Amino acid sequence: MRADEGLRDRLIRVGGQLVDHEGPSAISLREIARRAGVSHGAPRRYFPTHLELLSAIARDGYTELTARATAALAETPADPRARLAALARVYFDFAATRSGRYELMFRHDLLESGHLRLRDTSLPLFLLLTDLVAQARPEPEPPAQVVAGALWANLHGIAQLWNWGSLPLATGATDPGALLDATLTAHLGPAA
Amino acid sequence: MRADEGLRDRLIRVGGQLVDHEGPSAISLREIARRAGVSHGAPRRYFPTHLELLSAIARDGYTELTARATAALAETPADPRARLAALARVYFDFAATRSGRYELMFRHDLLESGHLRLRDTSLPLFLLLTDLVAQARPEPEPPAQVVAGALWANLHGIAQLWNWGSLPLATGATDPGALLDATLTAHLGPAA
DNA sequence: GCAGACGACTAGACGGTGTCTACTCATCCT
DNA sequence: AGGATGAGTAGACACCGTCTAGTCGTCTGC
Structure with missing residues (x-):
């Protein structure tokens, strides 16, 4: 205290x-x-309300996730693809090592109850992702926002199903590295 | 009654x-x-226990989702890519129109509590997906299981973030069709 | 034909929860 | 000095999941 x-x-x-x-x-x-x-x-x-306290705790989680992401990016070379890989790793590791908090952060009843500003708290991270995608993928189509959305959704799905336990079970994988690499390649094309 | x-x-x-x-x-x-x-x-x-009743309700949801999927596949041409697109659409629509049930189906406290056999209930659907992926992607590497896992994770992430509301907000999309198509292309390569 | 066992359900208690309201009490302002 | 205000306490309320005792109809064995 x-x-x-x-x-x-x-x-x-x-x-x-x-x-x-x-x-x-x-x-x-x-x-x-x-x-x-x-x-x-x-x-x-x-x-x-209890929900508003939980919401504040979830927001705290977003703040820390964003801090971890920027800290990791600070010591990553300028290559956008490498930075995206680092970001994906941070996101996955956060979800895996802090699964309780991660689950709380995505409880949708926290979002639907009005002016909680939870979505606003996660927006900077998404903008960072969109920016990196735009750098790593100069082609205009599909727009970087769409690719970033798909990539984020994919990361989120991997993290969630991994925590769920059925992804390693179904695919036989014990380390998510290959899956994360494949995901980046799928959305951005082969690495340079 | x-x-x-x-x-x-x-x-x-x-x-x-x-x-x-x-x-x-x-x-x-x-x-x-x-x-x-x-x-x-x-x-x-x-x-x-209450959890066991909830678990049975969730299992009922998997049964219905599987039924919807097989019904949709019954009236879809044999082309594996088209069948995968239909499957993705069914999965997304189920998550969007029955969001409460979908959320219940992925509550991880339902899965961790022992012999609930919930994971077993979702396995047939995953095997169906793996099978279609193997047909649509004859290359041996990466294995169909891995691609199917990544694709499933991606679908799940899209469905969840869409329900969450921030995916349309962040990408500006109002229909998930483009996102779903982009996802299939990302994991399977360009459509024939 | 009847006694007893059993299955299916009721009813109440218990501790825990979130919310609401009445209250104490120290601090501050004029 | 004295009233207003802020911060926290304490208890009530309804609801929840679980547990236990009891009720009642049906079915079985003799």
């Missing part, structure tokens, strides 16, 4: 640790409040 | 209707029991 940390931030932090270590079923409002050392009514001052 | 229908089947049917029309948050054990006209303890005779 950090000294100068407000309850609002503490709830987000404690909830994040909880979902990372115990999974999405562990993050009840009351459990988060208990671990934060406050009564179960306290969170209500900052998050009118 | 059908005359010769046992309670077990009725619970699955009523629960299925509920998740289709009201979404995944509506299918509490007690609500399903209420709609089936029995007390909240009754389901326990057939499903020792």
